[in-house]
Amino acid sequence: MNSFNWDTSFLVDFNLHTGFSETAQVTKRQLSQMKDMFSDKPAVHSILEKDDPVIYEFYELGAPEEAGHLSFGTTILHPGIIGEEYYMTKGHFHTILDTAEVYYTLKGEGYMVMENPEGDTLEMPLRPGEAIYVPKRYAHRSVNTGREPLIMFFTFGADSGHDYGTIETKGYHKLILEKDGRPAIVDNPHWR
Numbered sequence: 001m002n003s004f005n006w007d008t009s010f011l012v013d014f015n016l017h018t019g020f021s022e023t024a025q026v027t028k029r030q031l032s033q034m035k036d037m038f039s040d041k042p043a044v045h046s047i048l049e050k051d052d053p054v055i056y057e058f059y060e061l062g063a064p065e066e067a068g069h070l071s072f073g074t075t076i077l078h079p080g081i082i083g084e085e086y087y088m089t090k091g092h093f094h095t096i097l098d099t100a101e102v103y104y105t106l107k108g109e110g111y112m113v114m115e116n117p118e119g120d121t122l123e124m125p126l127r128p129g130e131a132i133y134v135p136k137r138y139a140h141r142s143v144n145t146g147r148e149p150l151i152m153f154f155t156f157g158a159d160s161g162h163d164y165g166t167i168e169t170k171g172y173h174k175l176i177l178e179k180d181g182r183p184a185i186v187d188n189p190h191w192r
Helices: 041-050 165-170
Strands: 025-030 056-061 070-077 101-107 112-116 122-128 131-134 138-144 150-159 174-180 181-187
Touching: 070 138, 112 131, 112 174, 122 138, 122 174, 138 165
Parallel strands: none
Antiparallel strands: 025 056, 056 070, 070 150, 101 131, 101 150, 112 122, 112 138, 174 181
């Protein structure tokens, strides 16, 4: 647990080139923790027989989950492909559905894949020096379509919570696959 005084200002380090922090807490997501999120199950199984790569990691301050506070940190999404599908984050809705989130791309390239409970979808490119505003009510997932880590800074209301279960159960309507060496947005044949 961080020893910050939440009633005063404080500084936290985030390296703008690597996304790493000496101060914030790190969480790592390996392929074994995300094996059901990728559409090509035989490719996942084949990789896990030999290795369990880290797909992404994030450094989060861990602010109190109370109204009025902001959670923030960095996500480092590593480059890679499982079958034809690029490495991605698990993705989530916020438990308080009327919560927006902001992502600022520091390095790398990719897509933010978004959808609301009614099935409306958005896929927006992630490029260095650009911020993406994820609207309230939209689940969101980052996808790394480049050959280097995709590094982003994020912030959202600390009391909003995370609902990973809906995405783990249903998936997303859209997938980002590599086709002919380029990203392609396709319908998810396994969407439930």
